[in-house]
Amino acid sequence: KQEVTQIPAALSVPEGENLVLNCSFTDSAIYNLQWFRQDPGKGLTSLLLIQSSQREQTSGRLNASLDKSSGRSTLYIAASQPGDSATYLCAVTNDYKLSFGAGTTVTVRA
Amino acid sequence: ETGVTQTPRHLVMGMTNKKSLKCEQHLGHNAMYWYKQSAKKPLELMFVYSLEERVENNSVPSRFSPECPNSSHLFLHLHTLQPEDSALYLCASSQASGYGYTFGSGTRLTVV
Numbered sequence: 365k366q367e368v369t370q371i372p373a374a375l376s377v378p379e380g381e382n383l384v385l386n387c388s389f390t391d392s393a394i395y396n397l398q399w400f401r402q403d404p405g406k407g408l409t410s411l412l413l414i415q416s417s418q419r420e421q422t423s424g425r426l427n428a429s430l431d432k433s434s435g436r437s438t439l440y441i442a443a444s445q446p447g448d449s450a451t452y453l454c455a456v457t458n459d460y461k462l463s464f465g466a467g468t469t470v471t472v473r474a
Numbered sequence: 475e476t477g478v479t480q481t482p483r484h485l486v487m488g489m490t491n492k493k494s495l496k497c498e499q500h501l502g503h504n505a506m507y508w509y510k511q512s513a514k515k516p517l518e519l520m521f522v523y524s525l526e527e528r529v530e531n532n533s534v535p536s537r538f539s540p541e542c543p544n545s546s547h548l549f550l551h552l553h554t555l556q557p558e559d560s561a562l563y564l565c566a567s568s569q570a571s572g573y574g575y576t577f578g579s580g581t582r583l584t585v586v
Contacts, residue, residue, distance in 0.1 A: 460572035
């Protein structure tokens with residue numbers, strides 16, 4: 365059974381600081397890995413999707429890396445802003461199923 | 475409308491009530507999912523429908539009953555729920571291969 369772990373569980377930084385969020389998974393036979401953002405009480409917004417054959421994806425201030433062999437992914441958010449405050453979820457796909465981590469809750473202080 | 479739409483957004487029901495959650499997708503996807511998100515726990519996959527057939531039921535109690543009448547619509551019928559069933563219920567869709575997962579905004583369910 366795939367298990368996904370996210371560290372840290374919570375993070376508080378001043379505005380402008382770079383964020384580093386970590387994700388690890390136990391079964392490296394994944395189809396892809398996604399990072400999602402969730403605002404309180406809301407659904408999930410997909411941020412980045414990395415196919416299993418890729419090493420990284422970038423979108424604006426966001427960069428996600430994938431090391432499938434070691435079962436790790438890292439999400440970098442450059443120059444954080446208060447609007448980046450949310451819970452960030454890592455999820456891996458085996459077959460058609462998404463397995464989620466518990467998330468990292470980020471607070472960016474103005 | 476585009477994306478994945480869930481209704482209602484909020485639902486309060488008694489333990490003896492019967493209610494249904496609705497999900498609709500306009501993305502041309504052929505797989506749909508129900509997830510449960512409880513406080514402080516990872517999202518839990520409940521049901522998967524691929525090409526309108528149920529392909530997974532993750533040991534979900536029978537008081538939850540899914541229905542997928544076509545590839546664009548998914549329902550979750552609820553009856554005699556317990557207070558511990560209070561949670562955010564999220565619907566998602568994707569291609570049958572699992573590519574392109576898109577989530578709805580969820581239904582916040584409170585069982586009293």
